[in-house]
Amino acid sequence: MNESIPRVEFIPLKPAVRLEGETRLEVLFRLHAPERERGRPRLNLGLALDRSGSMAGGKLKRALEAAAFLVQELGPQDRLAIVAYDDQIEQLLPSSPVTDKPALLARLRGVHHGGSTNLFEGWREAAYQVAQHLDPAALNRVLLLTDGLANQGLTQPEAIAQHVGELARRGVSTTTLGIGRDFNEDLLVLMADRGGGQFYFVESAADLPRIFAQELSGLSATFAKGVRLALVAPGVQVRLHNAFAEGPQGQYQLPDLIRGLPLELAFSLLLPPGPFRGELWLSWEDEEGRRQELRLPLALEAVGEAEFQGLPEHPEVLAYLAKLEVTRLRQEAVAWLDRGMFQEASATIQQAAPMLRTLAGHYAEEVDELQALSTLIEEDHLTARKRMLEQTLRNLKGRRGQA
Amino acid sequence: MPDLAYLLEPHRTWGLEELVEEANRLLPQVLPEAGRGKEAVSGRTVRYYTSEGLLDPPARDWREARYSGRHLLQLLLARKLLAQGHTLRTLAPELRKRSTEELLALLQQPTQVVLRPANPALEYLERLAAAAPRPRPAGPEPFWRVRVREGLEVWLAEDYPLPQSPAEWQALLEEIGRALQSVSKRPGGRP
Numbered sequence: 001m002n003e004s005i006p007r008v009e010f011i012p013l014k015p016a017v018r019l020e021g022e023t024r025l026e027v028l029f030r031l032h033a034p035e036r037e038r039g040r041p042r043l044n045l046g047l048a049l050d051r052s053g054s055m056a057g058g059k060l061k062r063a064l065e066a067a068a069f070l071v072q073e074l075g076p077q078d079r080l081a082i083v084a085y086d087d088q089i090e091q092l093l094p095s096s097p098v099t100d101k102p103a104l105l106a107r108l109r110g111v112h113h114g115g116s117t118n119l120f121e122g123w124r125e126a127a128y129q130v131a132q133h134l135d136p137a138a139l140n141r142v143l144l145l146t147d148g149l150a151n152q153g154l155t156q157p158e159a160i161a162q163h164v165g166e167l168a169r170r171g172v173s174t175t176t177l178g179i180g181r182d183f184n185e186d187l188l189v190l191m192a193d194r195g196g197g198q199f200y201f202v203e204s205a206a207d208l209p210r211i212f213a214q215e216l217s218g219l220s221a222t223f224a225k226g227v228r229l230a231l232v233a234p235g236v237q238v239r240l241h242n243a244f245a246e247g248p249q250g251q252y253q254l255p256d257l258i259r260g261l262p263l264e265l266a267f268s269l270l271l272p273p274g275p276f277r278g279e280l281w282l283s284w285e286d287e288e289g290r291r292q293e294l295r296l297p298l299a300l301e302a303v304g305e306a307e308f309q310g311l312p313e314h315p316e317v318l319a320y321l322a323k324l325e326v327t328r329l330r331q332e333a334v335a336w337l338d339r340g341m342f343q344e345a346s347a348t349i350q351q352a353a354p355m356l357r358t359l360a361g362h363y364a365e366e367v368d369e370l371q372a373l374s375t376l377i378e379e380d381h382l383t384a385r386k387r388m389l390e391q392t393l394r395n396l397k398g399r400r401g402q403a
Numbered sequence: 404m405p406d407l408a409y410l411l412e413p414h415r416t417w418g419l420e421e422l423v424e425e426a427n428r429l430l431p432q433v434l435p436e437a438g439r440g441k442e443a444v445s446g447r448t449v450r451y452y453t454s455e456g457l458l459d460p461p462a463r464d465w466r467e468a469r470y471s472g473r474h475l476l477q478l479l480l481a482r483k484l485l486a487q488g489h490t491l492r493t494l495a496p497e498l499r500k501r502s503t504e505e506l507l508a509l510l511q512q513p514t515q516v517v518l519r520p521a522n523p524a525l526e527y528l529e530r531l532a533a534a535a536p537r538p539r540p541a542g543p544e545p546f547w548r549v550r551v552r553e554g555l556e557v558w559l560a561e562d563y564p565l566p567q568s569p570a571e572w573q574a575l576l577e578e579i580g581r582a583l584q585s586v587s588k589r590p591g592g593r594p
Contacts, residue, residue: 124528131524140524149574155564163531170524182574 006224006257007032008280008296013317019302023271028317029280033223033259040220041287042138043078045070046095046126049111050146052086056113059147059179062205064108066145066212071105073216074098079138081129082107085122086114087152095129118152119144120160123174123191130172136289139219139256140172141197147179150187157187165194173197173225175215178386179205185386189393193243196255201390203383214402218258224284226291227254229265233278233298237270241324243396255397257284263398266320276300319362322355326370327395330388333377337385345384346377365401407507411472416462419446422470426478433479433510434486442482449478456495457481476506483510496526 009030017023047070049063067082074080081095092107126142134140154160164174174195176188179202192199198218200211228251231238242265244252257263269276278298286292303311329352336345352370359366369391376384394401407429409415417425427443434442449470452458458477461468477498484494498506545561557579566572 124531127524128528128532131522131528134522134524149571151564151571151575156567166527167524170527172524184571 004034004286005292005294006034006282006284008282008294010280010296010298011314011317012300013313013321014308014311015300015314016303016308016311017271017276017300018273018308019304020273021305022273023269023308025269025271025300026266026317026321027269028264028266028314028320029229031227031254031257031263031265031282033221033257033261035259041222042135043074043080043216043219044095044130044133044135044138044140045074045079045219046081046083046128046130046142048122048126048142048144049082049084049092050086050117050119050122050148051084051090051111051113052117052148053113053115054148054182055179059205060111060113062208063145063179064111066208067108068105069209069212070216071098071101071108073213079130079133080104081126083122083125083129084111085118085125087116087118088114089118089121089125091125091129095133116152117146117148117150119146119148119150119187120154120163121152122146123160123164127167127172127174131167131170134171136171136285137287139222139225141219142172142174142195143177143215144174144188144191145177145179146188147183149182149184157184157190160187161190161194164191168194168196175199177202177208177211179208181380181382181386183386185389189389193393193397199390199393201386203387218256218261221259221261222256223259224257224286224292226283226285227257227263228252228283229254230281231267231278232281233269233276235272236276236278239268241266241268242398244398251281251283255399261399264320264400265398266317266324271300273302275302315358316362319358322358323363323366323395326352326355326359326366327392330373330392333373334385334388334392337377337381342378342381345381346374349374349377363400369401407476407511410475411503411507415472417470417475418467419449419470422475422478423449426475426482429475429479430482433483442486444478444482452478452481455491457491457498459499473503473506476503476510480506480510 009028009032011028011030013026013028017025047067049067051060055063070080076097076099078098079095080093080098081091082093084090084092092111093104096104098104123142123144126144130140130142149155150157150160168174174191175197176192176195177200178185178188185199185201189199198215200215202208202211228247229244230249230251240246240252244254244265246252252265254263254265276299280296280298282294282296284292329348333345333348336342336348349370356367356370369387373384373388376387391401423444423446430442430444449458453460458474458481461470461474463469481494481498485491501509546558547561547563549557549559551557566575
């Protein structure tokens, strides 16, 4: 097997189309990065730490521990910058190779909590540190950690997210981490979505080291970034189920391709009568920053109506469609919560019950999450809302939760 | 390569035609490998490079454009780098950002000049910083004073961003509540 190109699974709901008459067919694609580890890419990270007054005590302490964890995990080939922000921006560590670890750790011990939250300036300073050392062959990313709302400087979520998105297109991505119950999840989800990174809901500060480890292992296992995909199917109406930004020529911009973490996406096709011939086009930047491209022929044979009706439906596609449906239910439940209608939100999540069995064998983590949500919504709707948005973004970006 | 530092003597300025003439006289020294006359520049070249941002805008002496030694260095260096395969787009920010001393050093380097590739992320953030100045430094600031009720006032900075959503209002009011409670708890503060 070729070790430098991704492997693509093409799984149609049914293995053939109608000879006469149109066929509506759901198809699932699963993209796998090649297995072989070639050493991890260089990391160029900028950490923006919220040290506003509300971070006082346990949260700031845990955040600093998580930063210390980053220092320990990185090596001399990587760069790290650390910015602490409240209404002032303090550069704790200008972007530097991670060589003198004891000195870096000592700097972290000097951080104390302060005033209000100029989240945008904190992000911008960390981004500036990363951008100064922009390296096309490295992963250039800002990690923004906050427990609050942007209440100083630029505060409009859409305006902030626009800058984050523009920067992501220029090679610096953004991951956001929200701690506790008081942060603005709409802002952080939007930033991560446009920023091409992840959003993590840190329910307890004690989870921070684990979540940093997860982010770091994702970064370390990154095989390809700048991934673009197009489905070339003349005469076929194509609709993507996932939420990927679409480029000018119908190319979708996909998240980074990570080893050991397949990316799943589904299309709904409306096919004309007769056999289907198409092509999947995939393009990505490899570990050295070179653009690569892959074209895969797609084909489905046509059969008569009676035979088509009798064809089995693929259980993996059924499970993925169920996953999309329960993702939609979460979005609907959030909309109910926003109108203060907790019972309706809870009832919406309970509509997932009949789908749990379809999900169970394939996406066990979805079942756990939905069961937890159905009670959490009425007990603690703030936490439930944050979890649902985290899960929705993850699912629409073709990822899955930790089982 | 002769020392071109003399071009920077302050009395040396040129009109457009004189600049073109001076550049064409120097070009064979800067670009010895190019065929004679092949790389010659014209007034049109200079105006085009200026509009593309490779050259600083010229000074104006009455209605005539006046060019300095720095303009001449930018023009010669643009010619040299374009001949080496750089593009107008990547050169524009490089030539105008560099100090005159750097331009001179680049021009006099005998080997091929290597420019770092343009850094689009940094450029974006620098533009952003130029558009939106950083938070103001400490010093006198205008504030609004809002009387909520007898004995209770709120002071807010002139440009303080008020909450945008019910959730943000809620969070702000709770924060104010917490701040007020701390007053009543302070020993000797209030009964």
